[in-house]
Amino acid sequence: GAGVSQSPSNKVTEKGKDVELRCDPISGHTALYWYRQSLGQGLEFLIYFQGNSAPDKSGLPSDRFSAERTGGSVSTLTIQRTQQEDSAVYLCASSLSSGGGSTEAFFGQGTRLTVV
Amino acid sequence: AQSVTQLGSHVSVSEGALVLLRCNYSSSVPPYLFWYVQYPNQGLQLLLKYTSAATLVKGINGFEAEFKKSETSFHLTKPSAHMSDAAEYFCAVSAGAAGNKLTFGGGTRVLVKP
Numbered sequence: 375g376a377g378v379s380q381s382p383s384n385k386v387t388e389k390g391k392d393v394e395l396r397c398d399p400i401s402g403h404t405a406l407y408w409y410r411q412s413l414g415q416g417l418e419f420l421i422y423f424q425g426n427s428a429p430d431k432s433g434l435p436s437d438r439f440s441a442e443r444t445g446g447s448v449s450t451l452t453i454q455r456t457q458q459e460d461s462a463v464y465l466c467a468s469s470l471s472s473g474g475g476s477t478e479a480f481f482g483q484g485t486r487l488t489v490v
Numbered sequence: 491a492q493s494v495t496q497l498g499s500h501v502s503v504s505e506g507a508l509v510l511l512r513c514n515y516s517s518s519v520p521p522y523l524f525w526y527v528q529y530p531n532q533g534l535q536l537l538l539k540y541t542s543a544a545t546l547v548k549g550i551n552g553f554e555a556e557f558k559k560s561e562t563s564f565h566l567t568k569p570s571a572h573m574s575d576a577a578e579y580f581c582a583v584s585a586g587a588a589g590n591k592l593t594f595g596g597g598t599r600v601l602v603k604p
Contacts, residue, residue: 378533405590417580417594430591465533469590476522476541479590481533 376400378482380466386488387456395451395485399468406449407469407479408441412462420464423449424471456489463487492517492583496595504603509568511598513555513581516562523564524582524592525555534580540564551575576602 379398387393399406408420419433423443434440438457443449453460463486467479497512515521522541526534538549545557551574555566564581578599582592 407590407592409592409594416596417582417592419591419593422591433591467534476539476584477590478524478536478539479592481526481535483531483533 378466378468378480380464380482380485382485383483384486384488386490389458389489390455392452392454393456393487395453395464395466395487397449397451397466397468397482399447399449399466400480401447402470403468403480404446404471405469405477405479406443407467408449408451409465409467410462411465411484415462417465420451453487456487458489461487461489492521492593494581494583494593494595496579496581496598498598499596500599500601502601502603503571505573506570509553509566509571509575509600511566511579511581511600513564513566513595514562515564515581515583517583521583523555523557524584525549525553525564525566526580526582527551528578528580528597530577537566537579571600571602573602573604576600 381396404425406423410418421441422430438454441451463484465484467481469477469479493516495514524539525537538547540557548554553568578597580597581595
C-alpha cells in the first residue's frame with residue numbers, strides 16, 4: 375500500500391488477555407517505530423527498529439510489552455496480560471532511514487486498544 | 491535528553507485570524523524539530539520540519555515556523571485560520587544520535603470559530 379497500515383483499527387480485550395498489534399510499514403522503509411497515545415501520557419515512544427540493528431527498547435513500559443520485526447518489514451507489538459492502563463491508541467511509523475534524525479516519519483492511523 | 495513544552499492545550503481562533511501555537515524545546519545536542527497535525531481518528535501528518543538549514547521553515551497548508559535558538563523555541567503560525575485547520579498539533583524533537591526517535595509535546599487542540 376501507499377502508507378503505513380495498522381491492524382486491527384480497534385481492539386477490545388478483557389483484562390489479563392494477550393493482544394497482538396500489527397504494522398505494515400511503507401515498502402523500502404528501513405526504520406520502524408511504535409508510539410503510544412493516551413489521555414494521561416500524551417504521545418510516548420515505545421520501541422524503534424533500524425535495519426538489522428538491535429532495536430531500541432528504551433520506551434517499553436514493562437516486560438509485558440514486546441515487539442518484533444520480521445524480515446525487516448512487518449512488525450508486531452505484543453502486550454501480555456493486558457491491564458486497563460494499557461488502553462490507548464498505538465501508533466506505528468516508518469521512515470526511509472534514521473537519517474541522523476531529520477528524516478520524516480510517516481504514521482499509520484493507529485490501533486485503538488480498549489481493555490475492559 | 492530532549493523535552494518539548496507546548497503552551498496551551500487548547501486554542502480557539504476565529505476563522506481568518508492568526509494562528510499561533512507555541513513550542514519550546516530542550517536538547518543537549520543541536521535538535522531537529524517537527525510539527526505534526528492529527529485530525530480526528532487519523533494518524534499524524536508532518537506539517538514541517540527544521541533540520542538546521544533555514545531558520546524560517548514553510549510547510550503545508552500555509553503553516554510556517556521559526557527556529558530561534560536563543561529562545562529555544564519553534565512556534566508555529568498561520569496568517570489566516572481556516573475551518574479545516576481544526577485539529578490537534580504536536581511539536582516534536584529528535585536528536586541525531588537517537589535516530590528519528592521523537593519526543594513529543596503534549597499537543598495543542600485548535601478550535602476554529604466561524
